[in-house]
Amino acid sequence: MKKPKKVFIDGPISPEFVANSIQKHQSKTSIGAHSLFLGQIRADEVDGKVVKGIEYTAYEDMANKVFHEIREATFEKYELSCMHIYHSLGFVPTGENSLLVFVSAPHRTVVFEALAWLVQEIKDKAPVFGKEIFEDDSHQWKENV
Amino acid sequence: MKKPKKVFIDGPISPEFVANSIQKHQSKTSIGAHSLFLGQIRADEVDGKVVKGIEYTAYEDMANKVFHEIREATFEKYELSCMHIYHSLGFVPTGENSLLVFVSAPHRTVVFEALAWLVQEIKDKAPVFGKEIFEDDSHQWKENV
Amino acid sequence: MATIKYFGMLAEATGLQEERMALEPQAVSTLKQLLLEKHPTLMGKDFRIAVNQELGDDNRMVSDTTEIALLPPFSGG
Amino acid sequence: MATIKYFGMLAEATGLQEERMALEPQAVSTLKQLLLEKHPTLMGKDFRIAVNQELGDDNRMVSDTTEIALLPPFSGG
Numbered sequence: 001m002k003k004p005k006k007v008f009i010d011g012p013i014s015p016e017f018v019a020n021s022i023q024k025h026q027s028k029t030s031i032g033a034h035s036l037f038l039g040q041i042r043a044d045e046v047d048g049k050v051v052k053g054i055e056y057t058a059y060e061d062m063a064n065k066v067f068h069e070i071r072e073a074t075f076e077k078y079e080l081s082c083m084h085i086y087h088s089l090g091f092v093p094t095g096e097n098s099l100l101v102f103v104s105a106p107h108r109t110v111v112f113e114a115l116a117w118l119v120q121e122i123k124d125k126a127p128v129f130g131k132e133i134f135e136d137d138s139h140q141w142k143e144n145v
Numbered sequence: 146m147k148k149p150k151k152v153f154i155d156g157p158i159s160p161e162f163v164a165n166s167i168q169k170h171q172s173k174t175s176i177g178a179h180s181l182f183l184g185q186i187r188a189d190e191v192d193g194k195v196v197k198g199i200e201y202t203a204y205e206d207m208a209n210k211v212f213h214e215i216r217e218a219t220f221e222k223y224e225l226s227c228m229h230i231y232h233s234l235g236f237v238p239t240g241e242n243s244l245l246v247f248v249s250a251p252h253r254t255v256v257f258e259a260l261a262w263l264v265q266e267i268k269d270k271a272p273v274f275g276k277e278i279f280e281d282d283s284h285q286w287k288e289n290v
Numbered sequence: 291m292a293t294i295k296y297f298g299m300l301a302e303a304t305g306l307q308e309e310r311m312a313l314e315p316q317a318v319s320t321l322k323q324l325l326l327e328k329h330p331t332l333m334g335k336d337f338r339i340a341v342n343q344e345l346g347d348d349n350r351m352v353s354d355t356t357e358i359a360l361l362p363p364f365s366g367g
Numbered sequence: 368m369a370t371i372k373y374f375g376m377l378a379e380a381t382g383l384q385e386e387r388m389a390l391e392p393q394a395v396s397t398l399k400q401l402l403l404e405k406h407p408t409l410m411g412k413d414f415r416i417a418v419n420q421e422l423g424d425d426n427r428m429v430s431d432t433t434e435i436a437l438l439p440p441f442s443g444g
Contacts, residue, residue, distance in 0.1 A: 128443025
């Protein structure tokens with residue numbers, strides 16, 4: 001098994017981080033299409049209280065294994081040039097991003113479906129846990145549906 | 146009719162430009178999902194000659210009208226929070242990006258389909274013309290298929 | 291005077307970005323014939339004609355006040 | 368000794384990130400019963416059990432050398 005790629009990032013995934021990921025692809029001149037997904041933290045209101053951010057934890061060893069498996073399955077399923085997954089750990093404030101999924105291919109047709117599939121796989125299979133923290137510091141546990 | 150949004154950009158769409166677009170969404174805290182498409186210039190080889198970049202021209206007045214119509218149709222069709230289209234004019238070197246399509250919504254389900262649909266609409270309907278320039282400065286006209 | 295614009299490989303073929311021309315009211319199909327005679331380098335090229343920035347069929351009428359554009363296959367993106 | 372890890376709301380409910388425990392070879396279902404008795408705050412909570420970082424059914428066997436994790440519903444992304 002290849003060394004799993006680093007997925008987890010401490011805190012939000014900054015716009016500069018995304019820019020840097022895009023930049024790194026410019027030397028791969030067989031790529032014609034990129035598709036990116038970003039998950040942003042919503043200021044949801046629950047019983048009159050507003051979410052100020054999500055605190056993420058993960059079963060990291062298992063998650064890294066799962067990300068690796070998803071990665072392998074993606075390349076089996078779709079003709080991609082490359083793909084990257086980044087997920088935040090720790091606190092991510094409202095309005096900032098906690099997930100970046102980035103797929104690239106010579107032609108565009110494949111990237112949209114691959115991206116949608118990948119995001120669903122991550123939501124379904126990665127042991128990551130989000131605690132929504134409200135402005136009064138109370139919290140509730142998030143659950144993917 | 147609202148004033149059409151600016152779509153055309155002189156030269157490549159830089160990673161910093163994308164970062165800046167992402168940054169601008171951080172105050173829109175009802176957004177939970179972004180999906181982005183980037184079109185990157187491939188170093189295609191034709192009869193032994195390698196593409197060094199594409200020179201884009203457009204029927205700008207018509208293109209801006211078309212982009213506006215696509216924009217309106219997208220909001221009719223999909224429940225999006227916002228969307229942005231940026232397209233390069235002039236020379237874009239191999240490895241750099243000439244198209245950015247950026248859609249955002251409260252939840253992720255809609256963004257993938259909206260993005261794929263939008264990119265197809267742009268390719269089909271926008272009067273934009275690409276001249277592939279080879280390393281020996283000869284050229285051929287690109288054609289969307 | 292009507293304006294006739296040429297784009298992409300058609301601008302290259304005619305050596306023109308645009309030209310101005312007095313036009314009797316006529317169908318797009320008639321104008322097309324006229325332009326092919328005037329610019330034989332357009333012959334065999336695949337193009338569509340936009341009238342006042344709209345695509346449509348060759349029965350549309352054009353006249354002196356019309357903005358006409360000859361558009362080769364699109365290749366944006 | 369087996370390691371039992373608790374995540375998310377389960378770590379909150381038990382007050383534990385992990386604990387170590389001597390385990391006779393037994394089915395996951397038996398262990399689950401044991402843990403619910405030991406930590407009544409887990410009662411009624413929705414969770415799955417990973418054995419050596421794999422999800423599966425409650426017939427799987429666990430023993431002293433196993434890494435066990437109690438996982439509440441996932442909410443990454």
